Amino acid sequence: MRPTPALLSLFLLAASSCTHGSNRQETPASPSSMDPAERGRALAQRVIIADGHIDVPYRLHEKLGSDGQPTEDISQRTAGGDFDHPRAVEGGFDVAFMSIYIPAELQTKPGASKVLADSLIDMVEKIARQSPGKFAMARSVEEARSNTQQGKVSFALGIENGSAIEDSLQNVAHFHQRGVRYITLTHSKDNQISDASFNSGKRTWNGLSPFGKQVVAEMNRVGIMVDVSHLSDDAIRQAVELSQVPVIASHSSCRHFTPGFERNISDELIRALAAKGGVVMINFGSAFLTQAANAYELEVRKAVMAFAQERGLARDSAELQAFAESYLREHPAPLARVEDVADHIDHVVKLVGIDHVGLGSDFDGVGPSLPIGLKDVSQYPNLFRVLLERGYSEADIEKIASGNVFRVWQKVESHAVGR
Template sequence: MRPLRAFLGLSLLVSSACVHGGNISTPPSDLSERSQRLAQRLIIADGHIDMPYRLNGGRSPEGVFSEDVAQRTAQGDFDYPRAREGGLDVAFMAIYVPAELQATPGRSKALADGLIDMTETIVRAAPDKFALVASPDEVERNTREGKISFALGIENGSALEDAVANVAHFHARGVRYITLTHSKDNLLGDSSYNQDTRTWNGLSPLGRQVVAEMNRVGIMVDVAHVSDDVIRQVLALSQVPVIASHSSCRHFTPGFERNLSDELIQAVAAKGGVVMINFGSGFLLQAAHDAEARVRQAVQDFKVQKGPAVTPAEIEAFVKAYVSEHPMPRARVEDVADHIDHVVKLVGIDHVGFGSDFDGVGPTLPVGLEDVSKYPNLLRVLLERGYSEEDLEKLASGNVFRVWRQVEAHARGR
């Protein structure tokens, strides 16, 4: 999830956005049909979808959801019909904990537990469509049964509070990766977004204990959102490969530490890990990244001008007007393929995957990858570029399943 959305507390309306590089060329129909068939045949894993937090914000005081994702929904990027159309088999559902909750002890863990409860409720309500999973083997079984699997990944290690014992607690609840930080430094280490603070100059002493405990119990370490020093220290400390669940390549966005540098992509790969490419336009294109920064600054200036009495409705109206006057650049599906190409050229096909950030980056998604029904478009572009079906199987899920299994095997002592 991007700080832009968390900062504003709303979805930006950018339907009038500029499209980077012109229109998507129309592919040969046979290649489109092949990509559709492949999407249904391959197991597709997405490393990061923010559906739980999105639905949590739409619940009534009685706990009733505003939308039923077992049916086609009018809002958001994920629901069962669209996921089936796109061939999605397992979504790592992000248990997102906003950084501002860190100020009050107990709130971060309570929200994480509540979002897991909520995800379990969704599964119980549609057991013929959804299933929670704790291993790749369970994903494969559910796929054979026609179910979409939900794996759980905590986005922000602040959910652990100050207790290493909470790693085992969340493992028992089904969590299979933890993103160590989010938009601010926390008790575990430094965030990529806090370049001026560097509270710990990498991992904290607690963070080092947490990484070791994650290795012990069998939870993947996720280095998305963390500072470069945290990544280096995690790689030195971890006994198993790590993932970046929704990060793209800094090569295309120089200075944006949230994306991974070539050096760090190579280091993650050398450890056996996987970089899962984020689909948000601000991760893919420098122009979109710069435009998002201007929106954040404009909103901040507006809030200062209006004072503490400013309402969310006023902020939303301001953002709509601002974006209407300053169209936001949007990436294309080809730009996602460019980032995949870059990782492959650096470290090979075994170290890249999909980490869309659906339901987290909203309408900044690329043209051609607007929701979970669109994975075939990405497969089609990759086929056009010469990727084999074996390559696509690794990209779609094989690489992240390999890491997941290695982490499991280490925890079992094998």
């Protein structure tokens, strides 16, 4: 999902195993008799946690200083956002798939999407270079594991919106060379590759475009994971069928809990994705988790849009922003809880087994709608506690935390090397 530096963006979106190394805590195996909260904290420090979608880059991009550099230093504790190094260490967090988010509005400006993608990748690489004792880039599972052994938080790269490819298949290889390891084929609007779930009133391609089908094949060839979050159902179905390797949904939850919300994955498509070896990575946003929160966001969106239309206001106007903030104060959000995230994990496991679910928080992308108990990267142990209480083994949780997505990542790499 797109980042939400302003509340208004959130509600207008649809309308437009390895032991840690030197400077990380080394934790012995926890006895089963230990309190679940303590076991959750210990387990988070022992296993590798990989999150499929963290929107830090665009959040920093929207707050650049006059020198063109980020005004926040995520190597230190920050007042804003959901991710920084101190909180990552607290939560035992290891591998962040940093979202290289490309707004749908750039799709009408030839070349602009690729330029932004390259600039955001430059930013992430610079952050890693500036704090070499804390961060490191990860272009493979082996590099991610090695970074963890050295006590560093890894930055892997995923492009959110295939519009960055522009109209050139050569750009797929270009982004692979830059370290991109998944591409979300589209975002909030249909693009040159695929129809989008949020664009429900229009279907440009009835799934993937002819060019989009070539893009999937090229991603398979060079070794980039196909990400089907944000796609329409037909596009997901086609991408899963066409891909010669497993695909991921980097930050999607289960539609079973939010009927009619196409942005989440249906049971039918979860089964199809799993049959090809793929992984659904659960989004932590409350609107993805419960029907009450989903309906609430729809009502807020309607109210804000009606106010804008009545007064002829632009989406970025101060008056509209003030109205949105006032409305939210007067109508508090029904937030989900960490247990709701566990419910979605349970649902995938019951449908298709433990090997096909992971974590895709959408931290820094869903703003204030994060659930109680999972407000930032320091709180993954809370989820582990709930899973332990529900009878998941530590081996199961390790698969959820990173093992499953690492398996897909390695499979995609091996396929590309073997061609």
